[in-house]
Amino acid sequence: MLQKKVCMLGSFAVGKTSLVRRFVESIFDEKYHTTIGVKVDKKIVEVEGEKITLVLWDIHGEDVFQKLHMTYLRGMFGYLLVVDPTRRQTLDDALSLQERVQREMGSIPCIVILNKCDLAAEWEIDHDRISALETSQTTTRTSAKTGEGVDEAFLSLAKAMLDAPS
Amino acid sequence: MPQQSISDAFLAHEGIALFEYRGGSAFRPVGKIPDWCSSIWGARNGKSLELAEKSLFLETFLGEAEEFWKFKAPGKVESGSWTEQDSEGREIPLEASAVWLKGKRVLQVRNLSETFAQQQQLFQTARDSLLAHEQLMREIQKKEILLHCIIHDLSQPLTSMRACFDLLLGKDLDPAVAKFVNTGRAESQRQERMIREVLGAFSADLAGEKNLGQGVSASTNLIASAQRAVEQFAPAFAARGVQLVLAPNADSEFGWRVIADATRLDRIFGNLLENALRYSPRGSTVTVRVEGDRKALTALVIDQGPGLAKDATHDQLFALFSKGKDRPGKAGLGLYFCKMTVERWGGEIGAENRAEGGSRFWFRLPRSQQVSDAQPGGSAANPVKAQSSSNTESRQAEKSLRIVVADDDATIRELAIELLRARGHSVTDAADGPAALTAFDRTGPDVMLLDQQMPGMDGLEVARVIRQREEQAGAAPTRIVGLSGNASAEDERRSRDAGMDVLLGKPFERNMLFRAVERALETVPASTPASIAEVAPQEENLRAHLLHMTGGNEKLMRKLVAGFLADLPAKLSAIRRAVSKKDADELAAAAHSLRGAIATFNAQKAVAATRNLETMGRTQHLENVPEEFRTLSDDLVRLKRDLRALYPDASSQAKRRGAS
Numbered sequence: 001m002l003q004k005k006v007c008m009l010g011s012f013a014v015g016k017t018s019l020v021r022r023f024v025e026s027i028f029d030e031k032y033h034t035t036i037g038v039k040v041d042k043k044i045v046e047v048e049g050e051k052i053t054l055v056l057w058d059i060h061g062e063d064v065f066q067k068l069h070m071t072y073l074r075g076m077f078g079y080l081l082v083v084d085p086t087r088r089q090t091l092d093d094a095l096s097l098q099e100r101v102q103r104e105m106g107s108i109p110c111i112v113i114l115n116k117c118d119l120a121a122e123w124e125i126d127h128d129r130i131s132a133l134e135t136s137q138t139t140t141r142t143s144a145k146t147g148e149g150v151d152e153a154f155l156s157l158a159k160a161m162l163d164a165p166s
Numbered sequence: 167m168p169q170q171s172i173s174d175a176f177l178a179h180e181g182i183a184l185f186e187y188r189g190g191s192a193f194r195p196v197g198k199i200p201d202w203c204s205s206i207w208g209a210r211n212g213k214s215l216e217l218a219e220k221s222l223f224l225e226t227f228l229g230e231a232e233e234f235w236k237f238k239a240p241g242k243v244e245s246g247s248w249t250e251q252d253s254e255g256r257e258i259p260l261e262a263s264a265v266w267l268k269g270k271r272v273l274q275v276r277n278l279s280e281t282f283a284q285q286q287q288l289f290q291t292a293r294d295s296l297l298a299h300e301q302l303m304r305e306i307q308k309k310e311i312l313l314h315c316i317i318h319d320l321s322q323p324l325t326s327m328r329a330c331f332d333l334l335l336g337k338d339l340d341p342a343v344a345k346f347v348n349t350g351r352a353e354s355q356r357q358e359r360m361i362r363e364v365l366g367a368f369s370a371d372l373a374g375e376k377n378l379g380q381g382v383s384a385s386t387n388l389i390a391s392a393q394r395a396v397e398q399f400a401p402a403f404a405a406r407g408v409q410l411v412l413a414p415n416a417d418s419e420f421g422w423r424v425i426a427d428a429t430r431l432d433r434i435f436g437n438l439l440e441n442a443l444r445y446s447p448r449g450s451t452v453t454v455r456v457e458g459d460r461k462a463l464t465a466l467v468i469d470q471g472p473g474l475a476k477d478a479t480h481d482q483l484f485a486l487f488s489k490g491k492d493r494p495g496k497a498g499l500g501l502y503f504c505k506m507t508v509e510r511w512g513g514e515i516g517a518e519n520r521a522e523g524g525s526r527f528w529f530r531l532p533r534s535q536q537v538s539d540a541q542p543g544g545s546a547a548n549p550v551k552a553q554s555s556s557n558t559e560s561r562q563a564e565k566s567l568r569i570v571v572a573d574d575d576a577t578i579r580e581l582a583i584e585l586l587r588a589r590g591h592s593v594t595d596a597a598d599g600p601a602a603l604t605a606f607d608r609t610g611p612d613v614m615l616l617d618q619q620m621p622g623m624d625g626l627e628v629a630r631v632i633r634q635r636e637e638q639a640g641a642a643p644t645r646i647v648g649l650s651g652n653a654s655a656e657d658e659r660r661s662r663d664a665g666m667d668v669l670l671g672k673p674f675e676r677n678m679l680f681r682a683v684e685r686a687l688e689t690v691p692a693s694t695p696a697s698i699a700e701v702a703p704q705e706e707n708l709r710a711h712l713l714h715m716t717g718g719n720e721k722l723m724r725k726l727v728a729g730f731l732a733d734l735p736a737k738l739s740a741i742r743r744a745v746s747k748k749d750a751d752e753l754a755a756a757a758h759s760l761r762g763a764i765a766t767f768n769a770q771k772a773v774a775a776t777r778n779l780e781t782m783g784r785t786q787h788l789e790n791v792p793e794e795f796r797t798l799s800d801d802l803v804r805l806k807r808d809l810r811a812l813y814p815d816a817s818s819q820a821k822r823r824g825a826s
Contacts, residue, residue: 005226012293012296013293013297032293032294033290034289034290034293036247036259036282036285036286036289037246037247037249037259037261038223038246038247038248038249039249039257040221040222040223040248040249042222055222063293063296065292065293066289069246071227071230071245071246072246074226074229074230075226075229087300089300126481127509128480129481
């Protein structure tokens with residue numbers, strides 16, 4: 001069976017761990033538990049009749065306390081770039097991270113996740129900026145809390161990885 | 167104890183497991199396997215282990231380790247920390263490193279449990295604090311926006327009202343009309359005070375922001391709103407020599423109602439007009455136009471200014487705290503508010519340059535289908551033209567001063583210049599900090615009027631530079647009057663620290679402006695800064711008060727003063743007589759009579775003394791009458807002296823009147 005390493009990237013507290021837990025275990029915890037280092041999990045998905053094991057690397061969010069080890073990304077086939085639109089800065093951080101990843105790893109399938117869509121009223125990223133992002137990149141709106149868009153995001157990345165030239 | 171056991175004991179103590187790499191994914195434990203290692207991977211002493219198959223993390227790290235071992239690089243390569251679950255489901259934090267030891271490829275795995283919990287708690291606390299801080303900042307920003315919007319919103323009509331009243335009072339008005347104008351002016355002042363009081367009381371806990379973002383279902387006439395805005399802004403445009411026109415709309419049958427709240431719609435027009443005025447050159451025209459189709463109506467504000475900067479994007483233009491490059495607004499909230507509000511009503515807003523020059527700001531709102539407008543566009547049939555700014559202030563200052571007025575708000579600057587020039591002063595204007603300093607060097611002014619917030623260099627910085635230059639040159643201090651839209655105690659402190667003599671709140675009242683500026687006629691050392699109260703209305707000087715009272719009618723002022731001076735001796739004698747006879751009723755009547763006369767002249771101490779005397783008379787308690795009478799007499803001596811100094815001829819008229 002095909003096995004693909006997927007990294008969860010983004011600032012701290014954007015919901016990377018919650019997305020993985022929702023996707024793998026179908027659970028959600030309101031309380032924020034910070035991640036230190038990496039937690040690795042996996043889930044088998046089926047894309048266009050083909051089974052793939054997604055090895056999910058839930059990597060700690062980058063901030064003043066923890067910098068991202070690029071070595072964590074080694075062997076990565078694709079990544080989910082998670083943004084919390086209720087915090088404007090997380091989009092800038094995500095795009096800056098994406099630039100670094102592309103510099104290090106070249107062009108790799110990526111889905112930008114606008115998480116916390118259950119809190120859409122509190123999003124503080126400008127509507128036009130989101131539209132521009134959705135036009136220029138593959139973007140999915142998700143809610144780890146309600147589950148909305150979560151499976152679709154991972155499956156969409158799985159398909160993109162399958163379609164990507166090896 | 168055997169050597170091996172000491173090593174094992176040490177490694178166990180340090181939480182370390184050692185494996186020798188045997189190729190492929192196989193590892194052989196070195197020494198005793200720690201319990202946690204057995205629990206996670208099922209490792210057993212002496213038994214080879216397919217570690218890379220048991221750990222998804224180590225599988226990836228192995229590639230990196232192999233590369234390191236292959237090249238026999240010095241030092242070690244580290245994995246970074248990760249978490250594995252043991253057989254009981256507990257999460258065990260680990261960290262691995264690949265090293266060469268005695269010619270062997272060794273993988274060292276360290277259990278971080280001991281330090282991890284502490285680190286986890288530290289990071290958790292720090293990140294929770296960061297999130298809480300971000301949340302707090304967002305809340306503060308929301309309140310700040312609301313606070314600014316309120317100040318912006320309520321001050322805007324006040325500025326126009328003040329301009330209208332001041333322009334009117336510059337005319338030779340009939341005393342009866344002047345009285346009405348004065349009443350309006352006083353009410354606008356009262357409103358300003360109330361705004362400040364409300365803001366002062368509630369700024370820390372504004373509860374209304376939750377309503378700010380709510381949509382509306384109200385239906386509002388777009389043309390009527392446009393016309394209100396045009397009428398409101400006409401005086402301000404006139405003062406700048408800019409024509410303001412509401413374009414007629416031919417289709418009077420069209421329904422002009424949109425889904426919007428009237429107050430906020432007025433404000434959107436106001437903000438767009440304020441923006442247009444800021445950039446419109448003298449002699450140009452700003453046109454407001456309203457047009458529409460079946461679904462939506464569009465309002466346009468078209469100016470003949472320099473147009474938008476080539477690199478200005480829609481986002482930047484309407485962003486929060488966005489300011490223009492050359493002549494920015496005050497807080498960068500006006501256009502942001504427009505965008506925020508229009509979008510919440512389901513509309514859109516934009517701006518573009520016109521081929522023929524200037525820019526066009528527009529917003530489009532869904533038409534209200536519920537209510538048809540009985541008189542759509544009726545009031546828009548006649549273009550509203552701004553009145554000419556031919557007003558002149560008839561009363562002149564005792565001495566003409568050279569004044570530099572520096573404010574990036576063109577309306578405020580023009581208003582101040584108009585009033586000060588009419589007053590007989592020589593005024594140079596500056597739209598920003600550097601221009602203010604240039605004007606200071608060039609004209610050597612008596613007074614600098616500096617807005618606290620200006621582009622390039624704010625007023626505080628300009629004041630500091632001026633004070634430095636004066637000190638270096640050993641020059642006498644120039645009077646520096648600060649201008650601030652939010653003259654708080656903190657603003658006052660900052661202005662004083664920067665070397666300003668006094669801080670004047672905006673929008674300012676004409677006499678407050680004169681008073682603040684004309685203190686330069688007196689000797690006010692820069693080292694003894696005045697407080698805001700120095701120019702507060704209740705302490706206005708006598709002349710300013712009388713000007714205020716009579717709408718600037720000199721004749722009326724003289725008449726009042728002469729009449730008062732003529733009647734005063736008799737009224738005072740009546741009190742003295744009552745005091746001497748200890749006649750309580752007579753004292754109450756005489757004090758009451760005098761109080762009516764002196765209240766006109768804002769002699770507050772004397773007014774208070776007469777009130778006390780009247781009360782003493784009415785209550786038959788006369789013990790403290792002599793002391794109160796002395797207070798009254800002293801203040802009346804001062805009042806008479808001031809009045810005579812102001813109007814020597816009124817004094818002689820009084821004597822003649824008294825003699826007759």
